[in-house]
Amino acid sequence: MKLNKLSLRVRIFFAMILLVLIASILIAGVTIYQYNEEARDYHKERLERKEKAIIADINYVIRETTYPVETDKVSLIFKDEIYRIAEIHGLRINLYDTEGSLLITSKASFVNDSITKCIETEVLNQISNTAEHRFVIKNEKNGETFQSSYTYLYDTKSKALGILNLPYLENDDFLNKELNEFLKRLAYAYVFMLLIAILLALLLSKYITRTLKTISDKINETRLEKRNKKIDISSSSxxxxxxxxxxxxxxxxxxxxxxxxxxxxxxxxxxxxxxxxxxxxxxxxxxxxxxxxxxxxxxxxxxxxxxxxxxxxxxxxxxxxxxxxxxxxxxxxxxxMPAQQNEMLNVPNIVKLGLDIFSEDYIVFSSEDDEIMANFDRTQLIRVVTNLVKNGIQSIPLEQESPRIEVRVATEADMVIITVEDNGIGISEEIGQKIFEPKFTTKSSGMGLGLAMVKNIMETYNGTITFTSQLGRGTIFKVIFPKA
Structure with missing residues (x-):
């Protein structure tokens, strides 16, 4: 099964589960590595502490002994003391001469060859060539790890007296038990987290893909020849x-x-x-x-x-x-139409000129400025104004008590705005969708070309015509075109 064939929901689900599993494996691996490092440092530092304490006891015995402090007298000096020191510090002690031959050991009895009688030449060279005259050997036997440290012993005059050997067993039972307990608790925590992640992945993938499916369905339903519905999603990313x-x-x-x-x-x-x-x-x-x-x-x-x-x-x-x-x-x-004969016009003057043909005294004109210049065809601009005013007059019933048509000229940024507002019967939404279509009219007379003509004129001059209307209250037509 190829990954690109899977659905987005399945891929999101598996991605979240895989993320939790990878995180758990990484944390477990880091934990084990950290415990091993800590165990290694612990054993190294413990051997060093034991070694320093034993050397301190040995030095004390050397200072207090009545025997001559010489290498061949070491076995006599530590005949009894070596057992005491070994018992106090919990380590077996082997003493060698500087040539690597065994002088005395704390082990009471042993089988031949169970203890190295002589130190290997390579070890002796390593001891003598280091500044501290100390060397540690690490090896494994029967699944257990041993460290064996070799350090020079000195007499009271800092003369090399012999070599101290401390065999040390790295007992990790306690640390391993602690690690196993921690890993067990971590496993419980990650099983719980995995269950939560599965539930969360199901919910999240369903939530994301549900929204995307809605969008996908809407896109599939989109058609040029019909009215398409918009997507309404209240809360989303x-x-x-x-x-x-x-x-x-x-x-x-x-x-x-x-x-x-x-x-x-x-x-x-x-x-x-x-x-x-x-x-x-x-x-x-x-x-x-x-x-x-x-x-x-x-x-x-x-x-x-x-x-x-x-x-x-x-x-x-x-x-x-x-x-x-x-x-x-x-x-x-x-x-x-329109036959363009552009000229620089003072829009308020031309609009007033267009209104002069009407005798109705309820037509009111106003302009925010006496001079508003624009490039327009004089005849076409008059035609725009007269058509809109004529529509306003025809929309006012004869029985209207106080008919009123307001024609205003204004500017906004670099645009000229002409509004024609009447208090007639208004335009219904159904009629409003067809009002600019040629041959469409709601009147018993006329050919229905007036507003279509106005729309064509405005589009020719990079302008627009819009309207707002309330049934029974009137209509506001607004034409907008660029200033000069």
């Missing part, structure tokens, strides 16, 4: 929150792109249709008008009602022709 925020941002951008794509497709279709309609309608207009005018000139004056008939016919026909021309012009303007 910083990394998961970053991932969720990135996904939600992507959904916003995807939705915005989808809306733009759909809008562009619809607008392109309407543009093509508008061109075709304009072409089809405008062609017969001029001949129709000429025919009617010619007919007016050639009427029969003998007919008593001829003038009345001709006038009625002509007025009706001309009125229909003008209506068709108006429709064709509106579609044509939408199809080819």
């Amino acid at each position: 910083e990394e998961i929150s970053t991932l969720v925020n990135s996904y939600n941002s992507m959904i916003d951008e995807l939705e915005e792109s989808a809306v733009k794509l759909a809008t562009n497709e619809r607008e392109q279709a309407w543009r093509e249709m508008a061109k075709q309609v304009a072409h089809e309608i405008k062609n017969p207009l001029t001949p129709m008008r000429l025919s009617v005018q010619s007919f007016q000139r050639k009427f029969d004056p003998q007919d008593e009602k001829i003038f009345q008939k001709v006038d009625e016919y002509s007025q009706t026909l001309i009125q229909q022709i003008d209506t068709m021309s108006s429709i064709a012009s509106a579609f044509s303007n939408f199809a080819k």
Whole structure:
């Protein structure tokens, strides 16, 4: 089973368990190593302490003896004292002469060759070549470790008298017992920790992968052609929150792109249709008008009602022709709009100029500055203002007691902001989603191109149009475009 084939949850679970096991093995290994080091240091220091104490006792005997202090008298000097010293310090004592021959030992009886009768030449060389004239041999026998120290003995005149040999058995029973007890307690602790780690790994892996599964499911459900829901996770880690925020941002951008794509497709279709309609309608207009005018000139004056008939016919026909021309012009303007003729404009002045065509006295204008300059087409800017104000007027019911439309011009950073606020009936959420679509209208008259035209104009000048509305209270349209 390959590791990359395992699920993230299983990998997190095994990683945490493996971490606990590795930690327990490392701590156990370090503990054993530390105990061995301490045991080694303990035995080394204990042998040195024993050696110093025994040498002190030997020196005392040498000072107090009545025998001549000579190498060949050592066996007599320590005939009885060696047993006492060995018993007090709990070590066997062997005394050799400086040539390495055994003089006396504290062992009462021994089998031949059970004690080295002579010190090896290599050991003698090591003793004589060291500054302290001391050498320690370490060896193992039958699973037990022995140390054997060799040190020079001196008489009262600091002359070499012989060699002291102390065989020392490293008894680690107590330390081993203590180590085993500690390892046992450590094993209990790590078994408990392992159980906790298993439980924690299950919960943590489930928690992490649950969030990731939610994100994965949402990503799999994401479609360009439908409205996608955002991920809402109340509490999560910083990394998961970053991932969720990135996904939600992507959904916003995807939705915005989808809306733009759909809008562009619809607008392109309407543009093509508008061109075709304009072409089809405008062609017969001029001949129709000429025919009617010619007919007016050639009427029969003998007919008593001829003038009345001709006038009625002509007025009706001309009125229909003008209506068709108006429709064709509106579609044509939408199809080819905006025709940019940029010029440096004082926005408050142009907005006031656009408001002059309205006779309603409840339209109020204000500007935070008398001069706010921007690069814009004069006709297009007037068209933006008049369309928005006209929408505001049409949204106010006739029975409204105190109708009001406020048009304001302001700046923010390097942007110009024009707001048109009315206290009309407001815009519902369902209508608000379609309000900028071409051919969409809630009115009985008009072609539904006004706000779509405004939106196209603003996008052409790197601007935006937005609105906020409350049913029964009114609507605020806001257009924003760069200052000069």
